[in-house]
Amino acid sequence: MSEVIVITSGKGGVGKTTTSANLGTGLAMLNKKVVLIDTDIGLRNLDVVMGLENRIVYNLVDVIEGSCRLSQALIKDKRYPALQLLPSAQTRDKSSVSPEQMKKLIGSLKGDFDYILLDCPAGIEQGFKNAIAGADRAIVVTTPEVSAIRDADRIIGLLESNDIRQIDLIVNRIRMDMVKRGDMMSIEDVIDILAVRLIGAVPDDESIVISSNQGEPLTGSDCLAGQAYMNISRRITGEDVPMLDLNIKSGFFSRLAGAFKKK
Amino acid sequence: MGLFDFFSRNKSGNVAKDRLKLLLVSDRANCSPEILEAIKNDIIKVISRYMDVDSEALDIQITQTPSEEGHGSVPALFANIPIRDMKFGKNLPDQPG
Numbered sequence: 215m216s217e218v219i220v221i222t223s224g225k226g227g228v229g230k231t232t233t234s235a236n237l238g239t240g241l242a243m244l245n246k247k248v249v250l251i252d253t254d255i256g257l258r259n260l261d262v263v264m265g266l267e268n269r270i271v272y273n274l275v276d277v278i279e280g281s282c283r284l285s286q287a288l289i290k291d292k293r294y295p296a297l298q299l300l301p302s303a304q305t306r307d308k309s310s311v312s313p314e315q316m317k318k319l320i321g322s323l324k325g326d327f328d329y330i331l332l333d334c335p336a337g338i339e340q341g342f343k344n345a346i347a348g349a350d351r352a353i354v355v356t357t358p359e360v361s362a363i364r365d366a367d368r369i370i371g372l373l374e375s376n377d378i379r380q381i382d383l384i385v386n387r388i389r390m391d392m393v394k395r396g397d398m399m400s401i402e403d404v405i406d407i408l409a410v411r412l413i414g415a416v417p418d419d420e421s422i423v424i425s426s427n428q429g430e431p432l433t434g435s436d437c438l439a440g441q442a443y444m445n446i447s448r449r450i451t452g453e454d455v456p457m458l459d460l461n462i463k464s465g466f467f468s469r470l471a472g473a474f475k476k477k
Numbered sequence: 478m479g480l481f482d483f484f485s486r487n488k489s490g491n492v493a494k495d496r497l498k499l500l501l502v503s504d505r506a507n508c509s510p511e512i513l514e515a516i517k518n519d520i521i522k523v524i525s526r527y528m529d530v531d532s533e534a535l536d537i538q539i540t541q542t543p544s545e546e547g548h549g550s551v552p553a554l555f556a557n558i559p560i561r562d563m564k565f566g567k568n569l570p571d572q573p574g
Contacts, residue, residue: 358493359493360493360496360497360500363497364500364501364504367501367504367505368504371505392490393490395488396488396489396490396491397488397489397490398489398490398493399490399493399494399497400490403490403494407494407497407498407501
């Protein structure tokens with residue numbers, strides 16, 4: 215039976231789609247059968263981040279309206295045989311789908327995959343309600359900013375009142391250099407405020423921009439963000455992976471400071 | 478490190494955390510900061526008749542506490558009011574009319 219996970223945040227632009235793409239890829243690399251569903255109807259993005267935009271024939275709304283079979287709309291990722299994408303519709307809007315229809319769709323996918331990942335749109339309206347309708351658990355993505363954390367808190371409240379019991383947090387785009395000089399909330403600050411379980415932190419890394427430019431998720435690559443996503447993917451499967459040390463000593467001065475600290 | 482800590486109180490990371498904590502109190506209680514501020518001012522006004530309170534350090538919050546009947550949570554008003562000096566017998570104001 216599949217586990218259905220919704221990736222959500224409330225606020226837009228904090229990295230839901232990037233997170234979905236990378237966790238989907240990570241789970242597929244761990245030989246789990248994964249289907250990624252883009253539930254952001256009208257603002258289709260996950261296909262672009264995944265580099266699969268040229269392979270779309272049918273979409274989520276086509277499947278729900280019965281214009282095509284489910285298998286016709288699923289795109290197999292040639293790089294990772296265990297990974298498939300169900301793209302969203304670009305020319306429709308959120309009201310094209312109801313929570314009941316989403317539940318039914320997820321129900322028909324359940325036997326065939328280990329994980330069903332739902333990329334949720336920003337906001338708390340219809341699109342959010344559709345995305346969480348069939349979910350067993352949630353991953354809330356936030357950045358260490360007042361606005362994003364406030365929205366995450368609201369989302370966590372809404373998830374709880376919709377009986378989604380397991381809620382995990384990803385702190386995205388953390389900059390340890392800024393945390394060190396006191397100009398950014400730390401991972402601990404964020405957990406302290408939101409009081410949910412941390413499943414991982416992802417550093418603000420240039421390679422993420424490069425990877426989405428190229429349409430190649432970076433999970434598993436050598437960069438810190440790539441390692442962070444791989445670790446989160448392992449934790450999703452229940453593996454106990456220690457938190458990644460995000461303190462890279464890059465500059466001369468920080469290395470010097472590090473050398474002094476050891477004495 | 479001590480000196481650094483001293484200066485770091487005013488760093489923007491802490492400012493963000495403090496603002497957020499206040500914001501979430503009113504978000505979670507579904508009560509606006511203006512109303513909370515009005516309650517706070519009224520409490521200060523009443524208590525100041527009888528004692529000298531540190532209005533700067535006064536902290537009031539609406540939090541969620543588990544209900545005594547054991548189902549769900551209920552909002553509760555917490556006020557922490559530091560007293561500078563008791564006024565008893567000194568200049569007790571006239572009874573309000």
